[in-house]
Amino acid sequence: MTVSPGSPRTTVVSAPGKVLVAGGYLVLEPQYRGLVIATSSRFYCVVRDDSSAHGTGNNGDFKDGLATRDSVAADRPLDADSALIVVRAGQFPADSSTWRYRLSLERLSSSTAQKNDKEEEVSETSHPSITLAPLDTSKRNKFVEITLSRTLALAWEMIAAGAAEAAGVDKGTTETGILGSQGAMGADVEWAAGRELLRRLRGEGRACHLVMLADNDFYSQREQLAAASLPLRLSSLAALPPFHPLPRPITSTNKTGLGSSAALVTSLVAGLLSHLSLIDLTPASTPTSTATATATASAIPTPEPVLSPSRSLDLVHSLAQLAHCLAQGKVGSGFDVSSAVYGSHLYRRFSPSILTPLMDAPISPIVLPSRSGWASGAAEAAGVGEAGVGGAAGVRGTSGLISALDPSSWDQETVPSRLPRGIRMMLADVDAGTDTPSFVSRVLSFRKENRAEGQRLWDSLERSNGSVAEAIAGLVRLEGSKGYDEALRRAAGKRIDETTRAHLRALSAASGVPVEPPEQTRLLDQCSALPGVIGGGVPGAGGFDAIFLLVLDDPAVVDSVEDTWETFSEMSVCPLSARQSDGGLRAETVSGVRGLAEALGKA
Template sequence: MATSKTTTVSSPGKVLLAGGYLVLDREYSGLVVATSSRFYSTVTSLPKSTDQDKVILSVRAGQFPKESSTWTYAVSIQNDRLMIDQINENAVGKNKFISIALFQTLSLAWEKIATESSSQGLDSGHELLRRITNDGKSDGLEIVVLADNDFYSQREQLSAMSLPTQIRSLSSLQPFTPLPRPIPQTNKTGLGSSAALVTSLVASLLSHLNIVTLPSSSPQSNSNHDLQLVHSLAQFAHCLAQGKVGSGFDVSSAVFGTHIYTRFSPSVLSPLMDRPLDSITFSSPTLLPVLESSQWDQRTTAFRLPKGLRLILADVDAGTDTPSFVGKVLTWRKENPEVAKKLWDDLDRANRQIERLLTELVAREGEHDYEETVGWMGERHIEDVTLSCANIHCSQSAPRTVTRSNFANQIPFQIIRDFQRKMSELSGVPIEPPEQTRLLDACSELEGVIGGGVPGAGGYDALFLLIVDTPSVVSRVDNLWSGWKEMSVCPLLAKQSDDGLRLEELIAVKGLKEALGR
């Protein structure tokens, strides 16, 4: 007899450490770092009721008010079509990321069942409904999505508890802290919540319905065929919900973790972008021929940050809304191709220099004085490291690894920021606004801070720093941020993480079981 099961899949948030704007062009790449903060989608069977004759899919955003954050869909077969209708739209409205992800996932699930069983389309539709209802033993499926606190601004929660906006305060919040208002009225922190949501939702449902088999541990490569299928479906659903084919680095990181990313050709998805969303016709497959990995040309190159270094992030609130910058920058680039090409190429060289240096440092982790070297750097200003160790007259107090790696002399974060400000000036888009410049300059003066910037498209929303990971360096940054007067700066708990999408054991994730029961 079939038994009920629970499936939980998580995906990480992201930070585009290098490659903002450039990552939109296949000629260039981006360095995308996954975060330790994750989005979780948990799938379970709904109980069987005697008065329910519909197959139900219920999706609930577990940190938000239930009455405004639960979306319910009825799935049925009518003639030669599989119909998916939201039955509470009048009460809660639509959530396009959830509805599109559900629709496309069920569409792909039907195509996989039909292809692998060689059954007629209608029979495959009934098989899909059988899996959704656990062989008729339930009314359908409930999916609860929950995000680590870092995905949403916690300023209001800290203020209500009379706590300062510091790292230790965030640590005191309960996991998956309930939020008082619906999603559209809640401020996000720029970690890529929509990409992590769509990816975890697609993967959890495909796994629960036995359409794909996910690796038991977080993937370290993109060679797994089922994982590639999850990636391409999540990319498609996310693009469709956004109304455009974006670069896809956020979804790629949500699946594969930290890596160097070169985007897929937008033409890959062209055949699907105008696909109707009202029903699934039981005819020949349309998704699988496009979403199979052989059709995709993105590149992911393994990468990680060196041991002893840490990515530290902050949610920045300057009192203004960040507009959509990408369209304006791309318009400027189109109108000024020669100037833009030189700027893009210069930025790309600086980005690649960061990649090379950090990769070199990873290769040195086995040297006997590596940890001593990194700790030594943590108590010095980065320019002092350069002056002491950029030549043979290096200070006798410095471990020899720094001398050989010429570490600080090669870090081009400041160069990248200079180029970004030039792009801001030429395009009229505040990629690194003056307020952010002053904050980042102050951070860069602290001992143990290697460099930083505004991630992704820039603006007022966030900043990142790459620091030496010691308590004293973290404390310096934390204290500067909490005392900063020009803007409100709230740290995040997230660090870098190599991991991408993964299956979770419910009891292994702190606070998840309790949050699901709320």
């Protein structure tokens, strides 16, 4: 990509939502698998340099007013060793959904005492660190903030590794690691790599802007349909503009359970790493052109090559899993992030022990792995607390992210899958609430306290889930054969979901947790009785939030399902426009996504 002076670089990536159609609860344990289907609805991250922001006022304000004096971090004008990062959730009110950060390259000092025969000598050393400081600490978004901090930490480490390799640093010694000695050589390489990171981040200006936009299905559109006096039908959803603005802050907006946080984190990681020329998401069949950095006194000698598309996906997966787990405060199953990266597949989770050391690392400025031991003491001496240095984001000291996130050390299993030709996934948002974390906690407590019964139910669910996955795979294998259409019609009469749903109802009764509530049972039974409906259920952890159906992709079948949803009296059922999608994370263009340019203009 060739960038002319003054023209902003723009990077666009998207990640799909997810539906766990088989494997709820079981997918938390590595001995079981889940079938996750990616959705056609996607989450977008648009990254752009601010080429107009070449200078700042006396207060550190940009000409466009992006930085303000509402923070100590804004008192100092931006210079060659700092950059502004602005993240905007484009569909929500700007005052509550814009987050600004100052990224600063700084030197931290430490004292080392050494005794000789006569006296104690104290030597002062300094090493580079990077601080990500929010400009307004009164409003924070942990998913955005933690994802930024971990992505920037990995980016700095990757650039430094490339610089060390270009400089001929010996990577074979365990004491010094990939970044060279603890002396001037290592510090100089790290500082140059930090400046190169800032240069790539801000481009021709002083800032990097990221806009996050989601297809309408990720958030409930009931209020928007009611305001337009439109019925709860697919045709009504199609009448709404793409990336429809939402009136309230994110925390006050109902989500539909498609995995918005996982898709946000994944697209943010991929968008930023792509923008920094560290990964390549271009399909292998598409020719690529990689920008090369100009070698200057402040830049690394030569830029490191971007990773291949397949390795890029694997690295994004590892980093997004880490960021998502940190934001959630626990190591989850990871199927939602996996689907956001790889699309539809059979999933077996990774070992939690892979991420546990990174979850427990102390909060500190971002430092490189050769400084991690030193940085812990320096951070403690500096009084670094839960907010980081000077109110900085909760960035965690690295123990070598390149090594920890190396995909070859991860053990998750992803087997590509898809729905057969002629079958469509239909989704509905049910107007009732489910506390998913509470559901999971209560079900797992039941299993722990009733080991024999719990194991019996888990094994029964594993067998029935396997039958569902095999039935789907069997139809895929028959595609193109003369008997395929007949096999599809037979599948519509078998109700492949019945056994799994029966086991989920047994789990509901045994645990006291409404995994498939009676209201959902009656709704699903009505739908399953319709001609052309192959099966369905409550996705993921179950509850009242949503249902999915697998149906013949026939307009008459879709209409009959919609009629049933619209007339169901026990709960309000609103369709989602999403279908299944086989694709995962991918690069996009602004012009190639309907409505994206208009949405960016309003964001």
